[in-house]
Amino acid sequence: MLAARIHGHGGNEVLKLDELPIPERKPGEVLIRMAAGGLNRVDLYMRNSGAGITHRLPITLGLDGAGVVVEADKGSAFRADDSVVIYPGQPCETCEFCRRGEEVLCTRGRLFGEQVDGTFAEYVAAPEGSVVRKPEALDFVQAASLGVAWLTAWRMVVTKARLQAGETALIFGIGGSVSLAATQIAGGLGARALVTSRDSAKLARMTAFGAAETILDEGGASILDRVMQLTGKRGVDVVIENVGKAVWPTAMKALVRGGRLVTCGATTGDDPSADLRRLFIRQLTVFGSTLGNRAELRDLIAFIDEKGLKPHIDETFALADIAAGLDRLESGRQFGKIGLRIGGAL
Numbered sequence: 001m002l003a004a005r006i007h008g009h010g011g012n013e014v015l016k017l018d019e020l021p022i023p024e025r026k027p028g029e030v031l032i033r034m035a036a037g038g039l040n041r042v043d044l045y046m047r048n049s050g051a052g053i054t055h056r057l058p059i060t061l062g063l064d065g066a067g068v069v070v071e072a073d074k075g076s077a078f079r080a081d082d083s084v085v086i087y088p089g090q091p092c093e094t095c096e097f098c099r100r101g102e103e104v105l106c107t108r109g110r111l112f113g114e115q116v117d118g119t120f121a122e123y124v125a126a127p128e129g130s131v132v133r134k135p136e137a138l139d140f141v142q143a144a145s146l147g148v149a150w151l152t153a154w155r156m157v158v159t160k161a162r163l164q165a166g167e168t169a170l171i172f173g174i175g176g177s178v179s180l181a182a183t184q185i186a187g188g189l190g191a192r193a194l195v196t197s198r199d200s201a202k203l204a205r206m207t208a209f210g211a212a213e214t215i216l217d218e219g220g221a222s223i224l225d226r227v228m229q230l231t232g233k234r235g236v237d238v239v240i241e242n243v244g245k246a247v248w249p250t251a252m253k254a255l256v257r258g259g260r261l262v263t264c265g266a267t268t269g270d271d272p273s274a275d276l277r278r279l280f281i282r283q284l285t286v287f288g289s290t291l292g293n294r295a296e297l298r299d300l301i302a303f304i305d306e307k308g309l310k311p312h313i314d315e316t317f318a319l320a321d322i323a324a325g326l327d328r329l330e331s332g333r334q335f336g337k338i339g340l341r342i343g344g345a346l
């Protein structure tokens, strides 16, 4: 089988499409013939340096994937020909976090494409606990984007911020798939989503994805001024952001008293002013979040089914062209998820 592996760290020259044996399925695992994957920034990070992530080389990249079951244990919840989505984590199942259903906090857990071989291969043997059924209304590429971007957005918007119908959410940095998913989820909840971008062409597409208002980021106080205008000087109930330092002061000032901010990234820097006086006087709440639990993934899938939401795919590349896909992700020009087509047509 073919697998996209990195053999070192650097640019696309460390990435090779290797011919490997099909993985041997151990008891408790499900052997999956992969149909699709999805690119995430962590794939670029692993290629570039992987610093701070314990891993060995070569390693197959990929956290997101969807495919069809080839073989599972007798008595398994899955059988041959079931269409499935991979949950990106392999939790230990025994620690205090796993026992209370917060396996996303597991300290002994491993992630596909980071600590263990990932999903960008023609076959993957995954622990049964890391496999969920694919929503029928989604194709494989769409379904593959649920594991990281959509699950991350779901935990931020629903589990952490508890965004309610009728509330207003400010979502930074539209274009990336987490922000786009967060907007679609907010719209599905009946909340009013205000979205920002430095790219007016990206904003122009957002009303089709549930955004109530779009705000062009022209630097300075442009976002804050517009938020206050759109909310009658009140501010928003919830901020969803993954940009970090560049937007943090604006994000804090945009919140109404008692507002909630959730962050899942810091692409522009991770040490903004904490603005503690504002935090306690206005009684704000700041949440950190990353990925999510399997129960949340199942809730997300039920919500998508109910609301008829579909992940938006920017462009899909063949596994053999993964380098071009990574280039597109690195360029920041994408709108939504960059997909990978794996194996023959399914």
Ligand SMILES: [Zn+2]
Binding pocket: 091, 092, 093, 094, 095, 096, 097, 098, 103, 106, 107, 108, 109
């Ligand atoms: Zn655990």
